[in-house]
Amino acid sequence: MDAEPVLDLAHLAHIELLTPDLEGSVAFFTELMGLHITERSGQSAYLACYEERYHHSLKLTRSDRPGLGHAAWRTRSAAALARRVAAIEASGRGRGWIEGEPGHGPAYQFDLPNGQRWEIFWEVDYASAPDGQASGLLNRPFRRPRTGIPVRRLDHFNLTAKDVEGTRDFLAATLGFAEREAVVVDGNGPTVASWLSVTNLSHDMALVPEPGPAAGRLHHACFCAGTNEALFDFADLCREEGVRIEHGPGRHGIGKTTFLYVFEPGGNRIEMLGDPGALVFDPSWATVRWPASQLPVAAVWTGTGLPGSFWEYATPPDAPYLAEAVGAA
Amino acid sequence: MDAEPVLDLAHLAHIELLTPDLEGSVAFFTELMGLHITERSGQSAYLACYEERYHHSLKLTRSDRPGLGHAAWRTRSAAALARRVAAIEASGRGRGWIEGEPGHGPAYQFDLPNGQRWEIFWEVDYASAPDGQASGLLNRPFRRPRTGIPVRRLDHFNLTAKDVEGTRDFLAATLGFAEREAVVVDGNGPTVASWLSVTNLSHDMALVPEPGPAAGRLHHACFCAGTNEALFDFADLCREEGVRIEHGPGRHGIGKTTFLYVFEPGGNRIEMLGDPGALVFDPSWATVRWPASQLPVAAVWTGTGLPGSFWEYATPPDAPYLAEAVGAA
Amino acid sequence: MDAEPVLDLAHLAHIELLTPDLEGSVAFFTELMGLHITERSGQSAYLACYEERYHHSLKLTRSDRPGLGHAAWRTRSAAALARRVAAIEASGRGRGWIEGEPGHGPAYQFDLPNGQRWEIFWEVDYASAPDGQASGLLNRPFRRPRTGIPVRRLDHFNLTAKDVEGTRDFLAATLGFAEREAVVVDGNGPTVASWLSVTNLSHDMALVPEPGPAAGRLHHACFCAGTNEALFDFADLCREEGVRIEHGPGRHGIGKTTFLYVFEPGGNRIEMLGDPGALVFDPSWATVRWPASQLPVAAVWTGTGLPGSFWEYATPPDAPYLAEAVGAA
Amino acid sequence: MDAEPVLDLAHLAHIELLTPDLEGSVAFFTELMGLHITERSGQSAYLACYEERYHHSLKLTRSDRPGLGHAAWRTRSAAALARRVAAIEASGRGRGWIEGEPGHGPAYQFDLPNGQRWEIFWEVDYASAPDGQASGLLNRPFRRPRTGIPVRRLDHFNLTAKDVEGTRDFLAATLGFAEREAVVVDGNGPTVASWLSVTNLSHDMALVPEPGPAAGRLHHACFCAGTNEALFDFADLCREEGVRIEHGPGRHGIGKTTFLYVFEPGGNRIEMLGDPGALVFDPSWATVRWPASQLPVAAVWTGTGLPGSFWEYATPPDAPYLAEAVGAA
Numbered sequence A, B, C, D: 001m002d003a004e005p006v007l008d009l010a011h012l013a014h015i016e017l018l019t020p021d022l023e024g025s026v027a028f029f030t031e032l033m034g035l036h037i038t039e040r041s042g043q044s045a046y047l048a049c050y051e052e053r054y055h056h057s058l059k060l061t062r063s064d065r066p067g068l069g070h071a072a073w074r075t076r077s078a079a080a081l082a083r084r085v086a087a088i089e090a091s092g093r094g095r096g097w098i099e100g101e102p103g104h105g106p107a108y109q110f111d112l113p114n115g116q117r118w119e120i121f122w123e124v125d126y127a128s129a130p131d132g133q134a135s136g137l138l139n140r141p142f143r144r145p146r147t148g149i150p151v152r153r154l155d156h157f158n159l160t161a162k163d164v165e166g167t168r169d170f171l172a173a174t175l176g177f178a179e180r181e182a183v184v185v186d187g188n189g190p191t192v193a194s195w196l197s198v199t200n201l202s203h204d205m206a207l208v209p210e211p212g213p214a215a216g217r218l219h220h221a222c223f224c225a226g227t228n229e230a231l232f233d234f235a236d237l238c239r240e241e242g243v244r245i246e247h248g249p250g251r252h253g254i255g256k257t258t259f260l261y262v263f264e265p266g267g268n269r270i271e272m273l274g275d276p277g278a279l280v281f282d283p284s285w286a287t288v289r290w291p292a293s294q295l296p297v298a299a300v301w302t303g304t305g306l307p308g309s310f311w312e313y314a315t316p317p318d319a320p321y322l323a324e325a326v327g328a329a
Helices: A022-032 A078-091 A164-175 A228-241 A292-299 A308-312 A319-326 B022-032 B078-091 B164-175 B228-241 B292-299 B308-312 B319-326 C022-032 C078-091 C164-175 C228-241 C292-299 C308-312 C319-326 D022-032 D078-091 D164-175 D228-241 D292-299 D308-312 D319-326
Strands: A009-019 A036-041 A044-048 A058-062 A067-075 A094-098 A107-111 A117-121 A153-161 A178-184 A191-197 A205-209 A218-224 A245-251 A258-263 A269-273 A288-291 B009-019 B036-041 B044-048 B058-062 B067-075 B094-098 B107-111 B117-121 B153-161 B178-184 B191-197 B205-209 B218-224 B245-251 B258-263 B269-273 B288-291 C009-019 C036-041 C044-048 C058-062 C067-075 C094-098 C107-111 C117-121 C153-161 C178-184 C191-197 C205-209 C218-224 C245-251 C258-263 C269-273 C288-291 D009-019 D036-041 D044-048 D058-062 D067-075 D094-098 D107-111 D117-121 D153-161 D178-184 D191-197 D205-209 D218-224 D245-251 D258-263 D269-273 D288-291
Touching (some): A009 A078, A067 A078, A067 A218, A078 A107, A078 A117, A078 A164, A164 A178, A164 A205, A178 A292, A228 A245, A228 C228, B009 B022, B022 B036, B022 B058, B067 B078, B067 B218, B078 B107, B078 B117, B164 B178, B228 B258, B228 B269, B228 C245, B245 B308, B245 C228, C009 C022, C022 C036, C022 C044, C022 C058, C067 C078, C067 C153, C067 C218, C078 C107, C078 C117, C164 C178, C164 C205, C228 C258, C228 C269, C245 C308, D009 D022, D009 D218, D022 D036, D067 D078, D078 D094, D164 D178, D164 D191, D164 D205, D228 D258, D245 D308
Parallel strands (some): B009 B058, B153 B205, C067 C117, C178 C288, D067 D117, D218 D269
Antiparallel strands (some): A009 A067, A036 A044, A107 A117, A153 A218, A178 A191, A191 A205, A245 A258, A258 A269, B036 B044, B044 B058, B094 B107, B107 B117, B153 B218, B178 B191, B245 B258, B258 B269, C009 C067, C094 C107, C107 C117, C178 C191, C245 C258, C258 C269, D009 D067, D036 D044, D044 D058, D153 D218, D178 D191, D191 D205, D245 D258
């Protein structure tokens, strides 16, 4: 008889992006994507989308180089947190508990095989709209912003990995991630990229090949706007505002989401999601395995093929790519 | 300490609609909404959307009057099915096992307090695209249809209930449904309508007040197209094809989904969903309770208020409403 | 042999709206619809959309009551202006030349039969984007604004008329307007509403019945956003910002444009156009004559029927309607 | 004093495309783009879009090689036709009158400097919907089709020219075309591509450089669907149906229209227009002159740069490009 699935992680709660241009990054997310600041503290700003209820889904922290500070997942219960901490500790990857981060209670830290820092927690703080910022909708935490092309919520992020299969197996075994789609070497060979979720989204996170020697890198973070028109509007706005667009609008084969990829001023790649694509409800879903020879269709079903930079640039960047990719001097 | 949530139901698998005009209903769903027939058997036709993998998400069965035949949910595992059957039996509402329905394995039947028939099952059949109907996408079960405004998947359904609170409490306690939003009598009074889900959708099903003495009625079934433009296109097509539109396009407050309501030829109300609205990821989500005095905003945030028929017509219909509502002679 | 058409008017150049809440109206158009101010002078503000090249398409003037100050059309040439002035003078409706209005050269004033003030002119001033406001597109006069749901251009306006046929005939004979669609009393009776254009738009202006004894009233002015999604977004924003929505989103039968009608803070009805609908290219176009019995389809093809206020409220308002229509105390 | 403009051409009435796969081309336009056949005669089929009133806007004719048969423009009046014929004859490019083409009266033929065949005419036949195909809208000639992604109307076409400036000057002087935008050699040098119109569209036709020694070639013909969502939907459908997509969705800088370019089965490049972009109303519009160094922005404002094939492939094709461009064996 099949083992029952581990359902202890509820969803991606927030990510921390490192940025060498904190004020530029804050302006990008608030003025062009419509997030609002819920707290500033030291070298960090905490932001949320108008359809999000937690204290923050995005933490921006000043740093010498762009990249991922950490990603944090909320469990389904206190008991679920305890179970996952035990599993992580058993895996030997645990780092221990932290306290005192604004926005949530005790969190347990650990590192992925390729070095990215993650956290899981249960207790969370909810943000309240300041006076005059409440929505007319009881189920909308903040009033729809007037500015930019507002995104509704953090959607997912992609990481690079040297050992995609090993990382995927760790995520599945220890945390309950289900693999939804994968790119494999033709002839049912090893997996070279993997899309995984703990929710009904086609992916809450993905693993793509690490092109260089670096460890712990972020490929991109994605926020959901919810309509294809938003992609055209955001692309128009980015062109006007000098934000470099890497690719899109287009539709991925994998996940069938529509996309626009840009670089925020700190140098991190940001995806805006239009159509959220196909949700996954089937509890016995079998991984859709794309042979690498079909990568062009898997990567882009509608639109032009991905540029080379998509496979080569991640943050923190290898030096030669940064200037070109983000249009910096 | 809080009890851990019951997570045994995976999702809504299919619904059976009764129709006095089987061929008309089949034509509506295949030619105007892009479903395809996977099997015909006796007085029934089995249909699926092009983005769905199971044998069917819609069963159409000839009957004297329109209405809900049954709704069926898939569990997350065989063990989960056994647990839920035990819970249903303990509730005294169980009817027993059935075998032999095309498309899935043994299913356990039971009735809601207001009489609607439901089933839960684990074993399911997958449909394969016939030769020449395969998609270019490995993750799309059938080729995108050429005809109509194709919907991607069954989304949810609404039922009428004389005892909304009792039905909701049964669904929560016995099956693990989480209430996402509700309309309550002002002053924190009793719940008169309730939106519930076992997935990340804002609702997999909802309970609205039963306006008459009838039992076991269907308010509507909803299929997701995924874009607002589809609502305008489908409304245009329905006007041309003589399909009566009840309301929309517009956006609900509850769930923040966009909608178009029409009547299929058998007389059942069908919703096409455009923007799927806000997903629910928070595992400690507290029901958004709309005072009945705010019902207009809860019902329609963008667009004109719902017509009286929306609150009065369900299937099988009270006699006086049918002719008017579906435009029949 | 048919007479050749008069082609002397090029297009609607601008309208002047009167407002008892000048600052509120300016804020509405700049912050929510994305117009920018090109000049302020005395009791007036001059505004343009980001895709417009002239000094202004909208003049807002402080006044006791809302309504139309004037509408102004640009001719195709200086000679065309002279020809139309001669024709107006011959009609007995001319008022004479004015000089010195910001944004254009000498203009000839005249009044429609029901009292609305119009002007025609040839010489026009172009606006230049201030430093830092230039677009990356050479064919876009101003950078796409960051704020609100930006409209591209003034589209059309509707006036009330006691004598629709007489006014239409004056516009056709004296100025060369072509009637595109009309609502007529059944049985090929008199015209009760008329849509006319000098461009390829389905209407540059329209005449609807004056419901009361008033003269010189404005039914609405319309700005084009260009997408249906903008209507949903603008409706969302208006709900949040306390702007009263009268109707929509929906699609008119006449013109096949999509619409949202709101009231700006001064009390004037403003339409946002989504899909610009069907253009008219046929030089021998025969008026599409809708029998009044088909008015519901002519008025709204997709969406709910127009509310009573649509036929009863115009500006300046009859006293009883104002408070209700614009939500004022 | 400025000369008055020539306003004798009303609009593009139809184009004739040559195709080596007549049945394939007919199926493409009817099943995937929603045109209907109004007449078949000999080696030709005549088609119209559901929002078009004339007998046809597209003639498909069997031929050894793809390309443009001819393009035909309707004048604003019989007198306008006589004036333009006189001007063409004076230019030395006239070929004389033809009679008897289905769908319109006498037409005057002439050739552009690079060899493309054009016609102008005044008398036109209107098509009536067959029984059961009438729309519920009095202003819509045919019922909205159920199939494919229906386009509303023929929009424009592009031709290649060896002498862009000379051809443009001929079109302006003889026929009254106004140049809206152009690409020029930097430093205000000669024009290498030109977009012209006789309507309020940003272009009814365009001239792009002829890359080879060939004469009389067609770059593409464009049909307007009217929404950006249609581009995503059509791209999805084309992928499924094996229609080769060359580029898009994206937005041009010039005209600010959104686009998808595909190859119909006969080998001609077909553009689907989504957002019709910015209309031109200014009667003293000055050509927007894009320096060739800004061609990337002029060509694509939103989306990936145009592929090499866009500049190299036209019909009839140079032999080496055909197979690759249309995916033929």
